[in-house]
Amino acid sequence: MAVMRDMIPPFELYQPTEVEDAVRLIRQHGDKGWVLAGGLDTFDWFKDRIKRPEAVIDLVGVEELRGISAGADGGLEIGAMTSLTDVAENADVMGRYPLLAEAAGLVATPQIRNQGTLGGNIVQDTRCWYYRSGWPCYRAGGNVCYAATSQSMNREHCIMGASRCVAVSPSDTAPALVALDAEMVVAGTSGERTFAAADFFIGPDIDIERMTVLKPGDLLARIVLPAPWEGARWYFEKIRDRKSWDFSLVSVASSLRVEGGMIQDARIVVNSVAPYPVRLRAVESAIRGRAPSEDTGQMAGEIAVEGARTLRHNDYKVALMRNLVKRSIRDAA
Amino acid sequence: MEFLRRALNPWGENVPIGVAWDLIWAAVIIGAVFVVVHALLVPKKLPAGEIDEGEAKGLPDRIQRHKPGARGFHWTMSATMFALLITAFFPVIGIQFPWVTIHWIAGVLLILTVLYHIYHVFAKQDVRNMWIGGRDVKEGALGLQAALRRPVKRPRAGKYPVDQKMFHHAATLATLGAVVTGVLMMFRVDNFLWARNEYMFSDATWGWIYVIHGISGIALIFLVIAHVYFAIRPEKRWMTWSMINGWITRDRYLENHDPERWSVPEAGGAGDVEGSAAGGGTGQPALSDKA
Numbered sequence: 001m002a003v004m005r006d007m008i009p010p011f012e013l014y015q016p017t018e019v020e021d022a023v024r025l026i027r028q029h030g031d032k033g034w035v036l037a038g039g040l041d042t043f044d045w046f047k048d049r050i051k052r053p054e055a056v057i058d059l060v061g062v063e064e065l066r067g068i069s070a071g072a073d074g075g076l077e078i079g080a081m082t083s084l085t086d087v088a089e090n091a092d093v094m095g096r097y098p099l100l101a102e103a104a105g106l107v108a109t110p111q112i113r114n115q116g117t118l119g120g121n122i123v124q125d126t127r128c129w130y131y132r133s134g135w136p137c138y139r140a141g142g143n144v145c146y147a148a149t150s151q152s153m154n155r156e157h158c159i160m161g162a163s164r165c166v167a168v169s170p171s172d173t174a175p176a177l178v179a180l181d182a183e184m185v186v187a188g189t190s191g192e193r194t195f196a197a198a199d200f201f202i203g204p205d206i207d208i209e210r211m212t213v214l215k216p217g218d219l220l221a222r223i224v225l226p227a228p229w230e231g232a233r234w235y236f237e238k239i240r241d242r243k244s245w246d247f248s249l250v251s252v253a254s255s256l257r258v259e260g261g262m263i264q265d266a267r268i269v270v271n272s273v274a275p276y277p278v279r280l281r282a283v284e285s286a287i288r289g290r291a292p293s294e295d296t297g298q299m300a301g302e303i304a305v306e307g308a309r310t311l312r313h314n315d316y317k318v319a320l321m322r323n324l325v326k327r328s329i330r331d332a333a
Numbered sequence: 334m335e336f337l338r339r340a341l342n343p344w345g346e347n348v349p350i351g352v353a354w355d356l357i358w359a360a361v362i363i364g365a366v367f368v369v370v371h372a373l374l375v376p377k378k379l380p381a382g383e384i385d386e387g388e389a390k391g392l393p394d395r396i397q398r399h400k401p402g403a404r405g406f407h408w409t410m411s412a413t414m415f416a417l418l419i420t421a422f423f424p425v426i427g428i429q430f431p432w433v434t435i436h437w438i439a440g441v442l443l444i445l446t447v448l449y450h451i452y453h454v455f456a457k458q459d460v461r462n463m464w465i466g467g468r469d470v471k472e473g474a475l476g477l478q479a480a481l482r483r484p485v486k487r488p489r490a491g492k493y494p495v496d497q498k499m500f501h502h503a504a505t506l507a508t509l510g511a512v513v514t515g516v517l518m519m520f521r522v523d524n525f526l527w528a529r530n531e532y533m534f535s536d537a538t539w540g541w542i543y544v545i546h547g548i549s550g551i552a553l554i555f556l557v558i559a560h561v562y563f564a565i566r567p568e569k570r571w572m573t574w575s576m577i578n579g580w581i582t583r584d585r586y587l588e589n590h591d592p593e594r595w596s597v598p599e600a601g602g603a604g605d606v607e608g609s610a611a612g613g614g615t616g617q618p619a620l621s622d623k624a
Contacts, residue, residue: 136340142350143543144521146343149531163433164522205431207424309523 008046012055019064019187019221022057027189027217029055035219036060037081037120040112045125050134065119065221068092074227080119080220084173085110087118097225099234099253103176106238109245119220121173122184122200123212126275127247128157128167138165138208147311154311156249159318161274163205166311168272172238174201175253175271178279179234180225186214187221194224201276211275229257229265233292233332237324248272250320254328256292263287263296268328270304273321280304280325287329297326334359337544342536349540352547354425360551364558375480377567384587392587395580396597398492398572402457406450407576413443414557417511421550433522440515441526447512462492463502468594469495491594496563497572504556510549514542 011034016022026033034053036042037060045051059065065081068090076092087093088105107113107121125132126139128147136142147154148166157166174197177184182197200212214220233256240246250272257265266284271277283300290296301322308318335353342348399407416439420432454460473495475488493501520530521539534542564573575581586597 133343135343136348136350140340141338142340143539144531144536146531148529151532162523163431202429203431205433206429 008043009049009052011053013058014055015058015061017061017063019062019219022059022062023187023189023217023219025055025057026219029053029057031216033057033216038083038116040108040116041120041124044132048132048134050132059219071224076225078118078223078225080122080222081117082119084113084116084118084121087173088113096228097180099180099236099255100173100176100225102234102236103173103238103251103253106236107172112245118173118223121171122177122223123214123220124171126167126211127170128165129153131167138204139167141209150312152312155313155316156247156272157311157314158274159305159308159310159314159321161203161276161278162309163203163208165204165208165275167204167275169201169211169274169276170247171271171277172248172251175251175269175277176236177223177225178269178277179253179255179267180228181267182226183224184220185222185224187219188217192221197223198277198279203275229255231259232257235328235332237327239320239324250317250324252321252324252328254332256329256332258292258332261291263290263292263329266329268300268304268325270321270325273308273317282306283325292329292332294326294330297328297330300329301326339540344536346536348537349544351540351543352551356547356551357422357425357554360554361558364555367555367559368562371562376482384584388587388592389583392583392597394583396583396586397579398575398581399579400457401579402449402453404576404579406446406453409446410443410450413439413446414508414553417443418550418554418557422554437515437519437522437524440512440519443508444512444516447508462595463498465495465498465502469498473499489589489591489594491591494589500556500560500563504553504560507549507552507556510545511553514546514549517542518546 014025016025022035026035032054034042034051034056036056036058042051042056059081062081065079067079067082068086069077070092071077076097078087078093084104084107088101090101093104094101104113104118104121107116128137128139130146130152131137131139134140135146136144137147138145145165146152147157148162148164154166156168158168177197178201180197184195184197184200186193186195195213202210202213212220235252235254235256238248238251240248248271250270252268252270254266254268256263266287268280268283269277270280280300280303283303286303287296287300301324304325305318305322308321310318334355336356337349338351338353339347340350417436420436420439424430424432454463469491472488472490475485476495478485479487517533519526520533523529563569571581571585
């Protein structure tokens with residue numbers, strides 16, 4: 001394992017105040033630059049001296065990237081630099097998107113939520129310790145997955161969506177945003193591009209060195225939430241080893257539109273079981289037209305884990321995922 | 334420019350992990366330069382060779398150059414090769430898509446076509462048709478002079494011209510390098526053939542396997558560029574057409590091939606006499622065309 005050191009290697013620090021300047025700097029430094037939001041993912045990398053960027057572009061001074069405001073069509077726009085505490089405690093978010101407020105409020109600790117940003121939580125790198133130890137695994141540009149062998153400590157790793165790399169997405173807010181059908185607005189030198197949240201996260205089969213569509217030169221600017229479903233029910237649950245502070249072992253986010261006691265539409269997303277938040281489309285199709293009951297939940301749980309492939313130490317995730325999906329339907333409120 | 338990518342493994346060993354991806358562009362640039370220089374130096378239309386009416390006697394209008402099996406192999410291999418190169422290198426240069434499964438399945442298809450080719454060559458053809466002998470060297474030297482507009486008589490080849498033989502051997506080497514290492518690399522991805530085993534070899538051995546695979550792939554980029562270029566050159570198109578329809582005209586045959594080294598049954602000789610004990614380039618008729 002890498003040894004945590006006190007001294008961070010030197011780098012040039014840039015503190016732009018405008019998005020255009022930030023994008024220009026990010027583009028200018030390419031893969032030798034590093035975008036700093038809350039710093040909670042960043043400083044581990046720096047102190048371990050695994051990431052040694054030449055330039056750090058600190059976004060803390062870009063006010064345009066901060067704040068929560070009304071969006072078009074009755075939705076909401078949240079700047080990527082908005083703190084997780086602000087997201088979790090914002091009245092609009094709590095009232096209209098309690099799923100996101102709940103997810104943001106379960107990230108780590110109050111101190112970390114004060115410092116951490118929504119954008120940072122979304123685009124943070126995987127916590128696979130083999131990768132974060134600086135070893136030359138696939139995700140680090142090498143040719144091996146140290147977590148996928150029969151001797152590996154892979155309790156936290158994935159049960160689906162693997163392609164050579166078996167790391168999982170660690171974000172708590174990501175599944176909520178996919179379940180809410182959010183859009184990610186990415187700023188680049190050629191302007192803004194918008195991605196559906198489900199398309200924003202990519203698996204190792206597409207690019208083993210990235211977890212999102214962001215490339216060097218790109219900046220996640222804001223998150224756009226569409227108007228919530230009328231009468232929507234929602235559910236979020238995060239299972240972790242320590243209730244006080246930990247990454248999720250499995251989390252689930254669901255959003256159900258229920259009319260006349262029947263599910264009319266649904267978006268159900270599970271995270272920490274794959275390298276990206278997994279939207280369970282087969283489950284969503286299967287539960288439409290059914291009551292959000294124990295039986296429906298049981299059936300959904302069974303469908304959800306079809307095709308799961310466990311590693312040596314993570315078969316418990318199958319049962320966990322099955323039960324969380326069941327609860328996300330049965331207990332959605 | 335670096336040739337290898339190296340990294341420190343968990344045991345502190347500095348091991349290779351693959352070829353430097355800059356070599357992709359090196360192969361493309363070398364291929365492009367080769368094409369441009371060749372296109373500028375070598376005339377696209379060579380003077381027609383002399384046809385000996387005596388040799389033409391008894392020959393059919395169309396002479397089979399490639400049997401359906403050989404053509405099927407060629408085009409199947411071409412398809413798999415393009416699939417392999419696209420899935421291997423497009424993601425590296427930034428065109429991203431889920432490539433791994435397509436890549437290894439195309440690789441398995443390539444292996445099957447190679448196995449078929451080996452069977453076909455040894456069971457249905459004469460492997461010696463591809464050997465490069467003294468007459469091929471002489472043919473190559475004369476051909477080079479003719480291509481550079483020197484006043485020499487255009488040489489006639491056996492069934493396969495020496496430049497095709499050289500290409501075949503280079504492609505064989507690169508393909509075998511990619512295939513053998515590719516089979517081993519399949520132990521590092523999930524597939525239905527066998528269980529994944531990351532630790533089958535040491536990190537350094539794995540690294541060299543990746544290096545050989547990469548070098549083979551990059552060599553194939555150059556070879557494919559050269560092959561496609563020659564396939565569309567005006568003076569070579571008759572050969573390309575023969576890989577599509579299987580035959581060449583009698584005039585093309587007599588212009589470009591030496592009946593003593595490649596005879597056809599209608600001429601009363603055997604196919605593929607080149608290098609054979611029976612024919613041996615002596616003009617001795619053989620029994621059948623094994624093309």
